[in-house]
Amino acid sequence: MSRWKTSSAMSPRTKPPLQGSLQRSAPVFAALGDEARLRLVALLCAGGAMSIAQLTEGSQITRQGVTKHLLVLADAGLVNDVKIGRERMWEFAPSRLEEARRSLDHVARQWDDALLSLKRMVET
Amino acid sequence: MSRWKTSSAMSPRTKPPLQGSLQRSAPVFAALGDEARLRLVALLCAGGAMSIAQLTEGSQITRQGVTKHLLVLADAGLVNDVKIGRERMWEFAPSRLEEARRSLDHVARQWDDALLSLKRMVET
DNA sequence: CCGTTAGGCAACCTAGGGGTTGCATTCAGA
DNA sequence: TCTGAATGCAACCCCTAGGTTGCCTAACGG
Numbered sequence: 001m002s003r004w005k006t007s008s009a010m011s012p013r014t015k016p017p018l019q020g021s022l023q024r025s026a027p028v029f030a031a032l033g034d035e036a037r038l039r040l041v042a043l044l045c046a047g048g049a050m051s052i053a054q055l056t057e058g059s060q061i062t063r064q065g066v067t068k069h070l071l072v073l074a075d076a077g078l079v080n081d082v083k084i085g086r087e088r089m090w091e092f093a094p095s096r097l098e099e100a101r102r103s104l105d106h107v108a109r110q111w112d113d114a115l116l117s118l119k120r121m122v123e124t
Numbered sequence: 125m126s127r128w129k130t131s132s133a134m135s136p137r138t139k140p141p142l143q144g145s146l147q148r149s150a151p152v153f154a155a156l157g158d159e160a161r162l163r164l165v166a167l168l169c170a171g172g173a174m175s176i177a178q179l180t181e182g183s184q185i186t187r188q189g190v191t192k193h194l195l196v197l198a199d200a201g202l203v204n205d206v207k208i209g210r211e212r213m214w215e216f217a218p219s220r221l222e223e224a225r226r227s228l229d230h231v232a233r234q235w236d237d238a239l240l241s242l243k244r245m246v247e248t
Numbered sequence: 249c250c251g252t253t254a255g256g257c258a259a260c261c262t263a264g265g266g267g268t269t270g271c272a273t274t275c276a277g278a
Numbered sequence: 279t280c281t282g283a284a285t286g287c288a289a290c291c292c293c294t295a296g297g298t299t300g301c302c303t304a305a306c307g308g
Contacts, residue, residue: 022162030157035150045235065267086275094235104225111169111218189297210254210305
């Protein structure tokens, strides 16, 4: 039950924040919140599709570890996999990351607006 | 040892990814990767400084839980706290989030570039 | 001076994350 | 058809993230 208490202490006309777009980005941020996974994202982003073995090489962790990270990224919708022969190629999927970017932009803009209206209040 | 194997399978002139700016954003993303914390960020972002009690009210979790989340956000540099009387006011701190935004922009741009050069290769 | 309200501290609990190892499987190629 | 590379699967381990409860402290407001 995610009801919002419309607290009377809040400034008037404050609409309930996070009506969804930000909330939905939480899994994406969680997936990005790990250096190993950030590395994978950057690799796939710059180098196109890669196999697990390729992604593992040059890493500290095991192939199985890499696989798990890839699954996490896939759950978050940040990567897709395609089987080619005995290999499994992983590729970056930009849509969810775009969404997350927009969420951050939205938050930042909200902040700017708040600052602006505060400034206006002070100046008046 | 985060050495990069300059894999001969990679396309030429591929510079080591994540030379730092993205890597440093991992804690920020990790901090944002939780709905409760996203809610806090949005609240502080829109409503200015708030006390712990204010932030707790209308939430599912305990005051202590909120406190812990605030500490996580503070560790990530996303919020600041100021003690006023017996209250402790928390406010949003935009700099780290800006940095994270830029990181995402960078990744997205890298992806666009990769697509572009691929397209160019195909067309040639 | 006293009740009440806002927080801090510490202990505790539980589930899941990150990582590993070992073995089974599948497919490419000589 | 035999060997080896590329994965999949499952079990296991350890530690931390979330979350709670109980109690203690500090400061308002009378």
